[in-house]
Amino acid sequence: xxxxxxxxxxxxxxxxxxxxxxxxxxxxxxxxxxxxxxxxxxxxxxxxxxxxxxxxxxxxxxxxxxxxxxxxxxxxxxxxxxxxxxxxxxxxxxxxxxxxxxxxxxxxxxxxxxxxxxxxxxxxxxxxxxxxxxxxxxxxxxxxxxxxxxxxxxxxxxxxxxxxxxxxxxxxxxxxxxxxxxxxxxxxxxxxxxxxxxxxxxxxxxxxxxxxxxxxxxxxxxxxxxxxxxxxxxxxxxxxxxxxxxxxxxxxxxxxxxxxxxxxxxxxxxxxxxxxxxxxxxxxxxxxxxxxxxxxxxxxxxxxxxxxxxxxxxxxxxxxxxxxxxxxxxxxxxxxxxxxxxxxxxxxxxxxxxxxxxxxxxxxxxxxxxxxxxxxxxxxxxxxxxxxxxxxxxxxxxxxxxxxxxxxxxxxxxxxxxxxxxxxxxxxxxxxxxx
Amino acid sequence: xxxxxxxxxxxxxxxxxxxxxxxxxxxxxxxxxxxxxxxxxxxxxxxxxxxxxxxxxxxxxxxxxxxxxxxxxxxxxxxxxxxxxxxxxxxxxxxxxxxxxxxxxxxxxxxxxxxxxxxxxxxxxxxxxxxxxxxxxxxxxxxxxxxxxxxxxxxxxxxxxxxxxxxxxxxxxxxxxxxxxxxxxxxxx
Numbered sequence: 001x002x003x004x005x006x007x008x009x010x011x012x013x014x015x016x017x018x019x020x021x022x023x024x025x026x027x028x029x030x031x032x033x034x035x036x037x038x039x040x041x042x043x044x045x046x047x048x049x050x051x052x053x054x055x056x057x058x059x060x061x062x063x064x065x066x067x068x069x070x071x072x073x074x075x076x077x078x079x080x081x082x083x084x085x086x087x088x089x090x091x092x093x094x095x096x097x098x099x100x101x102x103x104x105x106x107x108x109x110x111x112x113x114x115x116x117x118x119x120x121x122x123x124x125x126x127x128x129x130x131x132x133x134x135x136x137x138x139x140x141x142x143x144x145x146x147x148x149x150x151x152x153x154x155x156x157x158x159x160x161x162x163x164x165x166x167x168x169x170x171x172x173x174x175x176x177x178x179x180x181x182x183x184x185x186x187x188x189x190x191x192x193x194x195x196x197x198x199x200x201x202x203x204x205x206x207x208x209x210x211x212x213x214x215x216x217x218x219x220x221x222x223x224x225x226x227x228x229x230x231x232x233x234x235x236x237x238x239x240x241x242x243x244x245x246x247x248x249x250x251x252x253x254x255x256x257x258x259x260x261x262x263x264x265x266x267x268x269x270x271x272x273x274x275x276x277x278x279x280x281x282x283x284x285x286x287x288x289x290x291x292x293x294x295x296x297x298x299x300x301x302x303x304x305x306x307x308x309x310x311x312x313x314x315x316x317x318x319x320x321x322x323x324x325x326x327x328x329x330x331x332x333x334x335x336x337x338x339x340x341x342x343x344x345x346x347x348x349x350x351x352x353x354x355x356x357x358x359x360x361x362x363x364x365x366x367x368x369x370x371x372x373x374x375x376x377x378x379x380x381x382x383x384x385x386x387x388x389x390x391x392x393x394x395x396x397x398x399x400x401x402x403x404x405x406x407x408x409x410x411x412x413x414x415x416x417x418x419x420x421x422x423x424x425x426x427x428x429x430x431x432x433x434x435x
Numbered sequence: 436x437x438x439x440x441x442x443x444x445x446x447x448x449x450x451x452x453x454x455x456x457x458x459x460x461x462x463x464x465x466x467x468x469x470x471x472x473x474x475x476x477x478x479x480x481x482x483x484x485x486x487x488x489x490x491x492x493x494x495x496x497x498x499x500x501x502x503x504x505x506x507x508x509x510x511x512x513x514x515x516x517x518x519x520x521x522x523x524x525x526x527x528x529x530x531x532x533x534x535x536x537x538x539x540x541x542x543x544x545x546x547x548x549x550x551x552x553x554x555x556x557x558x559x560x561x562x563x564x565x566x567x568x569x570x571x572x573x574x575x576x577x578x579x580x581x582x583x584x585x586x587x588x589x590x591x592x593x594x595x596x597x598x599x600x601x602x603x604x605x606x607x608x609x610x611x612x613x614x615x616x617x618x619x620x621x622x623x624x
Contacts, residue, residue, distance in 0.1 A: 008602045009574035011609070012559070015552050017575055019470030024483050028461050031490045032454060038495065 063340075207248070209238040209399065211429030215256065217421055232257035234425055236326070246334050254326040256351070258411070258421055262318045320372050322411065323355030324379075332387060341389040345401065348408075351379050374414040381407045389431070397431040442506060449497045457494050464507060465490070468514050473556050474571050475518035477564070485521060489514040515576065519586060522568055550613055558608045565589075566601035573598050 005013070217229035236254030243249060330347020337343075356371040385403030392398050405423045412419055442463075448456030469486050476482035492513050500509050559567055568587060572578045573594070578586070580594040587594070 006574070006602060008605050008609075011547055011550070012555055012570075012605070013575050015550065015555050016470070016474055016559070018467070019473070019552050019556070020466040021469045021473060023465045023469040023486055024479075027465070027483060027487055027490075028458055030487055031461065031494070032457075034487065034491050035457075035494055038491070 205242045205433050205435055207240045207242070207250075207431050207433040209240065209250075209252075209429045209431040211235055211238060211254075211399070211401075211427045213401075213403070213425035213427035215405075215423045215425045217258070217260075217423045228261060229421075230259040230261060232259050234326075234427075238328070238429075240332070245337065248332045248334075249330070250332065250347075251327065251329050254328060254349075256324045256326050256405075256423075257355075258322045258324070258423070260320055317361040319357075319359045319361065321355065321357040322353060322372075322375065323357075324351040325354050326351050326381075328383065330383065339391050341387075341391075341397075343387045343389070344384075345387050345403070346384040347382070349381050349383060349405075351381055351407075353377050353379075372412075374412050374417070376409075376411055376413050379407055379409060379411055381405050385427070392430075395433050397433070399427070399429045399431055401427040401429070403427055443502065446497060446500065446502075446506065449494060460493075461490060464510055467507065468510060471511055471514045472518065474559055474575065475515065475522075475568065477560050477567075481521075485514065485518050488521075489517040492517060515572070519568065522564055522587075550609065554612070558605055561608070562601055562604060566597050566604065569594050569597040570601035570605070574602075 212233070212235035215232045215234045234254060234256040236252055238250050238252035238254070240248045240250030326349045328347055328349035330345055330349075332343045332345045334341055334343040353375055356375050358370050358372045383403055383405045385401045387399055387401040389397045389399045403425050405425070407420045407422075410418045410420055445456045445459055445463075449460055465486070468489060469482065472482040472485040472489065473479065476485055489510075493510055496513075500506060559570065562570065565587070569583055572583045572586065573580065580591045580598070583589075583594040584591045589597075
């Protein structure tokens with residue numbers, strides 16, 4: 001069916017449908033110039049993007065370096081026990097010593113344990129006194145600077161723990177900050193505030209944080225057995241209350257685990273510390289690498305009540321898994337409080353044992369499973385970390401916190417065992433704040 | 436006549452930014468495309484702007500041509516789209532002359548044959564921008580009112596109304612300038 005066209009339409013279609021007209025001379029040159037210009041603009045944009053990314057990376061690295069430098073004191077203050085301090089008593093050789101020890105060797109182990117505890121106590125006391133002395137030094141230095149520096153911009157909250165801070169003291173503190181930059185190692189993190197501008201913090205505000213982290217622990221090896229920690233997961237919900245612009249306290253509930261494995265090339269003695277709750281269970285596809293550390297070895301009792309003979313357990317992988325419910329109480333001191341915040345955290349936690357599993361795997365077959373004897377039901381731990389926060393929204397913040405957790409006393413109640421694990425995690429969390 | 440294979444070769448060279456190929460392509464199609472641009476513009480300077488921007492887009496987006504249809508048709512659509520974009524930026528808020536129509540007309544063959552393309556172009560360029568766009572798209576490009584409505588972000592009814600009024604204006608111009616057997620009556624409201 002042919003649609004009749006309007007005569008006007010037909011007229012214009014016929015006359016103009018295939019119209020050809022010579023364009024202005026030199027237009028192609030303008031087109032070339034415009035294409036070249038747009039290419040340059042595109043290249044410039046790419047260069048700008050690359051330069052921007054590079055600049056951002058440099059800034060991040062610089063900021064990280066500065067933060068590390070400024071937090072050095074606060075990190076040093078944290079009474080975290082180094083692996084070297086605890087290794088003499090908690091490492092694998094001790095356990096082997098316990099397994100096959102003579103009375104003299106046990107006595108030596110106890111003496112080492114007691115000596116270590118005394119050393120830790122002395123170190124703590126020493127740190128407290130040093131802290132006091134340095135605070136006094138800081139105070140006297142501020143007074144000196146007050147006299148020496150007549151003018152300068154004041155900063156707020158640079159001495160958050162002092163309630164009666166005068167303007168002159170603030171000026172002096174600013175000046176002291178400048179001196180500190182020149183390399184004078186004077187201040188602790190709790191008296192030195194490199195970024196006094198507080199933008200996001202609100203006094204009296206509450207925060208709820210959900211956090212999760214993989215947990216790692218130093219590897220322990222020794223003798224003819226290899227003991228190593230396995231990475232675990234820790235996470236929970238934390239509620240915090242903002243005491244002032246700088247300090248907040250928090251508590252909550254957190255789940256944590258401790259897993260270790262021991263590959264033993266020797267025969268365990270009859271007193272091995274694992275109570276087998278079930279008869280031999282064979283299960284394929286279990287790697288020999290599934291293993292862990294054996295903190296308490298005192299006896300082997302089969303589920304039928306029979307004690308194991310020395311020849312009943314051969315070289316094998318022993319796995320131990322301890323699950324804890326952790327109730328932390330910790331404080332956070334903010335060093336930088338802006339879009340990106342930085343704070344130092346520290347505190348203690350009560351850890352309640354809620355799971356105790358052990359198994360022996362031999363030649364890829366899980367032979368037995370049970371639990372570890374003499375585990376404490378409740379143990380305490382200290383933790384310290386650096387919290388980096390990034391404001392996603394008005395009330396929502398993403399946090400990343402590298403944190404160390406040091407158990408304050410042995411996880412085993414056996415006096416012969418002094419195993420105080422050190423764990424490290426990088427907690428990632430989302431914090432929701434409200435009034 | 437240009438061989439298709441040669442055109443394809445030229446297009447492929449344009450992919451690589453070959454300036455000679457671009458110049459060749461420009462000389463091949465610039466006259467036709469300029470004719471298109473003249474219809475959609477208010478004057479020759481406006482048409483030159485559209486042609487320049489259209490060819491820049493052709494050369495920068497030539498890799499998007501998939502050889503599935505006529506290259507000339509593809510270029511033509513780019514020119515029309517460039518003109519539409521220019522219209523959206525600059526002309527869409529221009530007031531549209533409201534008209535009432537009371538009588539149609541009849542044409543005389545001699546009148547039609549005596550009208551030149553330049554004269555018709557001038558008539559189109561004198562139309563209000565929206566009328567000009569709708570008339571071009573419907574009467575010459577062959578788009579439906581639905582398609583025009585989508586392209587110009589107007590309703591189908593508005594497109595029909597604009598076309599009708601464009602026709603009446605053009606009819607009046609034709610009959611006024613070149614004589615017709617029966618004049619139409621157009622009343623400006």
